[in-house]
Amino acid sequence: MTLSIFDLFSIGIGPSSSHTVGPMKAAFVFINTFTEKALTQIDRITIELYGSLAFTGKGHGTDQAILLGLEGNHPTTIDPDTIQPRITNILKEQTLTIRQHAITFNLQKDFLFNFKELLPLHSNGMRFSAYTKENTIVLSKIFYSIGGGFIIDDEVGLANDEPSPIFPFPFRSMRELIAHCEKEQASISQIMLANESILRPTSEVKAELLKIATVMRQCIDKGCQTAGILPGGLNVQRRASALLQKLQAIGRPISFEYTNSIAWLNLYAIAVNEENAAGSRIVTAPTNGAAGVLPAVLHYYLDFYPNVQFKEVIDFLLTAGAFAILYKKGASISGAEVGCQGEVGVASSMAAGALTAALGGTIYQVENAAEIAMEHHLGLTCDPIQGLVQIPCIERNAMGAVKALNASRLALLGNGSHMVSLDKAIATMKQTGKDMMSIYKETSLGGLAANIPDC
Numbered sequence: 001m002t003l004s005i006f007d008l009f010s011i012g013i014g015p016s017s018s019h020t021v022g023p024m025k026a027a028f029v030f031i032n033t034f035t036e037k038a039l040t041q042i043d044r045i046t047i048e049l050y051g052s053l054a055f056t057g058k059g060h061g062t063d064q065a066i067l068l069g070l071e072g073n074h075p076t077t078i079d080p081d082t083i084q085p086r087i088t089n090i091l092k093e094q095t096l097t098i099r100q101h102a103i104t105f106n107l108q109k110d111f112l113f114n115f116k117e118l119l120p121l122h123s124n125g126m127r128f129s130a131y132t133k134e135n136t137i138v139l140s141k142i143f144y145s146i147g148g149g150f151i152i153d154d155e156v157g158l159a160n161d162e163p164s165p166i167f168p169f170p171f172r173s174m175r176e177l178i179a180h181c182e183k184e185q186a187s188i189s190q191i192m193l194a195n196e197s198i199l200r201p202t203s204e205v206k207a208e209l210l211k212i213a214t215v216m217r218q219c220i221d222k223g224c225q226t227a228g229i230l231p232g233g234l235n236v237q238r239r240a241s242a243l244l245q246k247l248q249a250i251g252r253p254i255s256f257e258y259t260n261s262i263a264w265l266n267l268y269a270i271a272v273n274e275e276n277a278a279g280s281r282i283v284t285a286p287t288n289g290a291a292g293v294l295p296a297v298l299h300y301y302l303d304f305y306p307n308v309q310f311k312e313v314i315d316f317l318l319t320a321g322a323f324a325i326l327y328k329k330g331a332s333i334s335g336a337e338v339g340c341q342g343e344v345g346v347a348s349s350m351a352a353g354a355l356t357a358a359l360g361g362t363i364y365q366v367e368n369a370a371e372i373a374m375e376h377h378l379g380l381t382c383d384p385i386q387g388l389v390q391i392p393c394i395e396r397n398a399m400g401a402v403k404a405l406n407a408s409r410l411a412l413l414g415n416g417s418h419m420v421s422l423d424k425a426i427a428t429m430k431q432t433g434k435d436m437m438s439i440y441k442e443t444s445l446g447g448l449a450a451n452i453p454d455c
C-alpha cells in the first residue's frame with residue numbers, strides 16, 4: 001500500500017476519524033457506485049453498524065456522518081456549520097435526498113446498531129444495503145473504518161489505495177528509514193519530500209503542508225475564541241478561551257526554559273480537541289481524537305523559537321508524517337484496534353520526533369525522542385465516557401503534547417544511543433494492543449466509561 005503523508009494529515013471534521021470521517025467516506029463511496037438510472041430503483045437504504053461503531057457510534061456522530069455521506073457529502077469539503085440543520089431536516093422529513101432523488105428514511109427502522117455481532121476484518125464494520133420497492137436487494141456492501149479516516153471496501157481492499165508508484169526511498173521500519181538518511185546524508189524530512197514529490201510536484205507538496213499548518217492554526221484560534229458547553233449531553237464546559245485569558249494576563253513567555261511554556265502547550269491541545277469534540281474543521285494527525293497533540297507542539301515551536309520560517313514548518317510536518325507512516329505500517333493508529341496508545345501515543349511520538357529534528361537533533365536523537373514518547377504511552381486504553389471524544393480525550397491530548405516536549409528534551413540531552421529502538425516500541429505497541437481486552441478499545445464498556453456512566 002502506498003502511504004502518502006496526506007493520507008495521515010487530512011482535513012476533515014470532528015469528532016472522530018474512525019467513527020465520523022471514515023463512515024462518511026464509506027457512505028459517500030457506496031452511494032457513488034450507483035448510476036442515475038440505478039438510483040431511481042432504490043426505495044430504501046439500511047445501514048447496520050457493528051462492533052466499536054455500534055457501541056460508540058452515537059457519541060461519535062457516526063449516524064449523522066453516514067446520512068450526510070449518503071447525501072453526497074465528503075469530510076474534506078462539508079461545511080461543519082451545515083451539519084446540524086441538515087440532520088434535523090432529514091429526521092423531520094424522514095427523507096434522504098440523493099442527487100435529486102428523494103428516498104424515504106426511518107431512523108428507527110433503517111439505522112441499526114448491532115451490539116452482538118462483529119464483522120470479520122475489523123471492529124469498526126458497517127453494512128449498507130439498498131432495496132427496491134418490492135424489497136429486493138439492489139446492492140449490499142460492507143466497509144470497515146480502520147482508523148485515521150482510512151476505509152476498506154470489503155470487496156475492493158483499501159478504498160484509499162492508489163496504484164503503487166515507486167518511491168525513491170521506500171521504508172517500512174525506522175531501521176530502513178535511518179539507512180536511507182545515512183546513505184544519502186539526508187534528514188528524514190528530505191527523504192520524505194523526495195518520496196512525496198513522486199506523487200505530486202514538490203511545490204504542491206510544500207503548499208499543501210503549509211495549508212495543513214494553517215488549518216491547524218485556525219483550529220487553535222477558533223478553539224481559543226469559543227466558550228460554552230460541548231455538544232453530546234455530558235455538559236463538558238469548554239475551557240480554552242478562559243485558559244487563554246489567564247495566560248494572556250501572565251504574558252507570553254520568551255525563553256525555552258520558562259516553565260509556563262507547558263501551559264501554552266496545554267492550551268493549544270485543548271483548543272483543538274474542543275473544536276474536534278464540537279464537530280468542527282480538523283486535521284487528522286494521525287486521527288481526530290489525537291488531533292491536538294501535533295498542532296500544539298508545532299505552535300509551541302513557532303511561539304518559543306523566533307525566526308522559524310515556512311521551510312521549518314514544512315520539515316516539521318514531513319518528519320512527523322514519517323513517524324505516522326511507520327506506525328500505520330507497523331502497528332495501527334486505530335483506538336478500536338490498539339487503544340489510545342495508537343492515537344494519542346502515536347501523535348505524541350510523531351510530535352516528539354518532529355520537534356527534536358526541528359531543534360537540530362541527530363537522526364538518532366530524533367528516533368530516541370519518538371521512541372521515548374511511545375514507550376510511555378504503552379498500554380494506554382481507550383474508554384471515552386458515553387462514547388464522546390471529550391473525557392478523557394481532550395485533556396489527554398494536552399498530556400500527549402507535554403510528554404512529546406519532555407521526550408524531545410530528554411533525547412536532546414542524550415547522545416542518541418538508546419536501548420529500545422523505535423521499531424521495537426512499535427512492535428510492542430501492536431502486541432500490547434492485541435493483548436488488550438476489547439472493553440478498552442473504543443467500546444465505552446470499560447475504564448472511565450464504565451465507572452462514570454451517568455455523569
Ligand code: SF4
Nearest residue numbers: 289335340343382393
Ligand atoms: S480515549 Fe484516545 S483513542 Fe479513545 S476516543 Fe479518546 S482520544 Fe481517541
